[in-house]
Amino acid sequence: MIVAVDGPAAAGKGTLARRLAAHFGLAYLDTGSLYRAVGLRVLRAGANPDDTVAAEAAARGLTPADLTDPELRAEATGAVASKVAAQPAVRAALLQFQRDFARNPPAGAKGAVLDGRDIGTVVIPDADRKLFVTASPEERARRRWAELGAKAPPLAEVERTMAERDRRDQERAAAPLKPAPDAFLLDTSDLDIDAAFAAAKAYISGANTSGTN
Ligand code: CDP
Numbered sequence: 001m002i003v004a005v006d007g008p009a010a011a012g013k014g015t016l017a018r019r020l021a022a023h024f025g026l027a028y029l030d031t032g033s034l035y036r037a038v039g040l041r042v043l044r045a046g047a048n049p050d051d052t053v054a055a056e057a058a059a060r061g062l063t064p065a066d067l068t069d070p071e072l073r074a075e076a077t078g079a080v081a082s083k084v085a086a087q088p089a090v091r092a093a094l095l096q097f098q099r100d101f102a103r104n105p106p107a108g109a110k111g112a113v114l115d116g117r118d119i120g121t122v123v124i125p126d127a128d129r130k131l132f133v134t135a136s137p138e139e140r141a142r143r144r145w146a147e148l149g150a151k152a153p154p155l156a157e158v159e160r161t162m163a164e165r166d167r168r169d170q171e172r173a174a175a176p177l178k179p180a181p182d183a184f185l186l187d188t189s190d191l192d193i194d195a196a197f198a199a200a201k202a203y204i205s206g207a208n209t210s211g212t213n
Helices: 013-024 031-044 052-060 064-068 073-082 086-105 119-123 137-151 154-172 193-204
Strands: 002-006 027-030 112-116 130-132 184-187
Touching: 002 013, 002 119, 013 027, 013 112, 013 119, 013 130, 013 193, 027 086, 031 052, 031 064, 031 073, 031 086, 031 112, 052 073, 052 086, 052 112, 073 130, 073 154, 086 119, 086 184, 112 130, 130 193, 184 193
Parallel strands: 002 112, 002 130, 027 112, 130 184
Antiparallel strands: none
């Protein structure tokens, strides 16, 4: 069982995907953390995130330790991640790892949940279930701002940088952010975590496959 969870920033993908994985006994991979780690490696090497040679080298040299970096979740790291993520060579370097994780999940799990931007469209186009999780831009910015806590920049700045990142993710030529034609659309603007989880669980269990929530 492979479940793809895609959608824009702070739509609730991570929390939802983690809960679904725990509920269904599946392994979980946050693919955004791979792009974030590549972005940080590029910065730490003193290179420019738009430098394709440096970005590909960073992607090819990724190690597990890079995925526990405390700076991974910073808002600035998300912006750098979306710059390196627009480069086809970076995406190609990370593709096989994601597919291997899905096909041969760790610890004997009987499947996997992967969250990202292109899981249902490019990474695992034949995933058993595909969710596309969205929420209004205002609600997403508010959630990210609350999540960042004491480290949060002003809300208006979070809104602005998130809109920029959404645009870059949607407009890039390589694996742009968009729902797979067969994805179940889940708008969480007016749903709390429990309600979003209930809707996603019903869809995955086969109770609701109508294509929208
Ligand atoms: O947590 P949030 O939704 O803010 O971001 P993330 O999932 O950690 O992803 C950070 C950035 O990585 C995104 O803005 C995308 O540019 C990129 N990404 C991607 O291109 N493809 C993926 N499968 C996952 C993330």
